[in-house]
Amino acid sequence: MRFVSLFLCLLVSLTGLAQLSVTTGISPSALVWKDLIGQNSGLRILNIKYKGAQYSIGKFKTEESAHIDIKSGLILSTGFAKDAEGPNNGGGAGQYLHMPGDRQLVRLANNVTMDACILEFDFVPKYNKIEFQFVFASEEYPEYINKGVNDVFGFFLNELEKKNVVNLAVVPGTNDPISVDNINHKKNAQYFIKNEYWSLNSPKIVEGNHEVNEYAYNFQFDGLTKWLTASADVTPNVAYHLKIAIADAGDGVFDSAVFLKSNSFHAEEKKEEIAVKNELIALFENEEVSERGDSVVLELHLNFETDKSEVTNAEDLVQLIQVSNLLVSNEGLKVKIEGHTDNQGANDYNLKLSERRANWVENWLKEQGVLSERLYSHGYGAEKPVVSNETVEGKRKNRRVEFVFY
Numbered sequence: 001m002r003f004v005s006l007f008l009c010l011l012v013s014l015t016g017l018a019q020l021s022v023t024t025g026i027s028p029s030a031l032v033w034k035d036l037i038g039q040n041s042g043l044r045i046l047n048i049k050y051k052g053a054q055y056s057i058g059k060f061k062t063e064e065s066a067h068i069d070i071k072s073g074l075i076l077s078t079g080f081a082k083d084a085e086g087p088n089n090g091g092g093a094g095q096y097l098h099m100p101g102d103r104q105l106v107r108l109a110n111n112v113t114m115d116a117c118i119l120e121f122d123f124v125p126k127y128n129k130i131e132f133q134f135v136f137a138s139e140e141y142p143e144y145i146n147k148g149v150n151d152v153f154g155f156f157l158n159e160l161e162k163k164n165v166v167n168l169a170v171v172p173g174t175n176d177p178i179s180v181d182n183i184n185h186k187k188n189a190q191y192f193i194k195n196e197y198w199s200l201n202s203p204k205i206v207e208g209n210h211e212v213n214e215y216a217y218n219f220q221f222d223g224l225t226k227w228l229t230a231s232a233d234v235t236p237n238v239a240y241h242l243k244i245a246i247a248d249a250g251d252g253v254f255d256s257a258v259f260l261k262s263n264s265f266h267a268e269e270k271k272e273e274i275a276v277k278n279e280l281i282a283l284f285e286n287e288e289v290s291e292r293g294d295s296v297v298l299e300l301h302l303n304f305e306t307d308k309s310e311v312t313n314a315e316d317l318v319q320l321i322q323v324s325n326l327l328v329s330n331e332g333l334k335v336k337i338e339g340h341t342d343n344q345g346a347n348d349y350n351l352k353l354s355e356r357r358a359n360w361v362e363n364w365l366k367e368q369g370v371l372s373e374r375l376y377s378h379g380y381g382a383e384k385p386v387v388s389n390e391t392v393e394g395k396r397k398n399r400r401v402e403f404v405f406y
Contacts, residue, residue: 020218022075022082024058028119035059035074038263042126046239052117053097055080060259068214069227069372070135073262078115078151078248079255084137086218087198093139093220096252102245108167108177109152109249116247122160124239125267129332131231132265133373134169138256140180141223142194151256152179153246155230160239168230172336172376179249180256183225190378191225227261227373229334233270261373268332276333276405283322288386295336295406298323299386302357302401309356311364320361323403324368336404337361339379342395347381355379361401 028050037043050057058081061072075081079095101113123130138151154177155168169178172191176182183191198216215224234240246258277296280289288299300323303313311317327333339358341350358377366372382389385398 019087020060020062020085022058022060022085024055024081026058028057031057031059031074032119032121035072035262036132036260037265041263041265042267043130043265044124044126046122046124048119048121050119052076053099053115055082056097056115056117057081057119060084062218068211068218070218070259071262073264074260075257076117076119076153076244076246076260077255077257078117078246078252081257083255084220084257086216086220088195088216088220088222089198090220091139091143091197091222092254094253094255096248098252101247104156104165104167104243105152105154105245105247105249108154109150109179109247111148111150111249113152113247113249114252116245118243118245120241120243120245122239122241125234125236127267127269128234128236129231129270130234130240130265130267131229131332133227133229133261135225135227135259135261136169136178136183136256137219137221137224137259138180139220139222139254140256141221142185144180144254145184145186146181147250149248149250149254150179150181151247151249151254152177153256153258154243156243156245157232158241159235160241166232168232172228178225178228184223190376191228193224193226195219195222195224221255221257226376229373234267236267270332276330279326280405283326284319287319292404295404298403298405300401300403301397301399302361304357304399307353309353309360311360320364321368324365324370327365327370327374328368334374334406335365335376336406337365337375337377338402338404339377340384340398340400340402341382342398343382343385343389344395347383351379351381353379354381357401 029048032048056077058075060075083093097115099115102116105113140149140151153169156165157168158165171182171188185192185194196212196216280298290297302311302316337358339354341354358379362375362377365375387394387397389395
């Protein structure tokens with residue numbers, strides 16, 4: 001009777017779930033203008049071209065989903081774009097289209113590619129920075145990680161008439177291309193979402209985890225990234241070329257896709273990093289503010305209670321409110337939240353505790369209205385102390401959360 005009750009409750013809850021829908025047969029120009037850049041983008045778009053199967057590109061929407069934020073935009077797939085539609089009821093959806101690959105993607109994947117889907121155009125930015133948000137998803141997850149089928153995609157940017165091509169589709173903080181092998185449940189897992197198999201017999205489904213349910217019901221892909229951001233510094237009023245390309249690597253059977261967020265491609269005025277640093281120094285006089293490459297790092301020594309991952313201290317909450325206000329007033333600013341512990345306790349325990357604390361801070365900032373695509377969290381346990389753990393004061397300093405602004 002208990003299972004029957006759970007079954008009926010789940011069926012009732014499905015009436016509130018909106019399944020991903022994909023529409024193909026739309027001209028690439030219309031997709032770029034209506035589903036990628038939108039109004040007031042600060043961009044002038046020219047010479048839109050598309051190479052690939054006509055049913056591999058389209059627009060998507062999941063606008064009624066309450067617990068996932070992949071709402072609408074443009075999709076490029078290595079197979080039939082509509083095959084992205086859930087539920088996730090199979091471990092190997094895909095179509096080998098017998099289409100050619102792409103040379104630039106061959107170099108990224110270090111493998112033969114096929115079924116390439118390529119959208120490219122020229123643009124002239126009004127401001128000195130461009131960016132857009134995206135999600136990479138694949139049916140190669142999780143069985144074929146590091147098995148020679150490293151499906152990959154790229155955002156290749158160059159100034160028009162010049163050969164200095166840069167790939168913007170990289171793992172945050174690295175130059176590694178985003179691919180099945182580079183973001184998964186084992187590597188760069190903070191950016192990865194494992195999609196559960198949709199079945200009423202699945203424990204995770206019947207337990208009523210709404211976010212898990214919605215991903216499994218919406219998306220056929222077995223794994224996908226969180227929202228990531230591609231960005232680049234550009235020169236205003238100078239023409240550039242952007243090539244968005246995805247392909248199967250190693251085999252053409254299981255599909256991958258890239259979801260580009262609706263109206264996210266835009267130009268903006270880049271905020272000077274020195275201004276961000278000075279603002280942090282003014283707000284947090286007693287905390288350490290430093291530079292890490294192109295990023296600015298703020299160390300906050302939040303007073304987490306032993307074995308707890310929530311902040312309840314009033315002074316700490318005031319500091320978090322200041323971080324939230326800084327992000328809200330600087331819409332182009334993003335932050336990576338890094339959790340750290342001292343060396344007291346087992347390494348595995350400390351790692352999980354640091355992850356819980358970083359995740360709590362990330363979710364708290366989301367509740368204050370900071371968009372999820374501007375936030376990433378990761379725990380390092382005790383592996384990155386700033387001072388020796390041999391003293392009580394040293395341990396206190398190492399129990400910290402770092403905000404890496406970029």
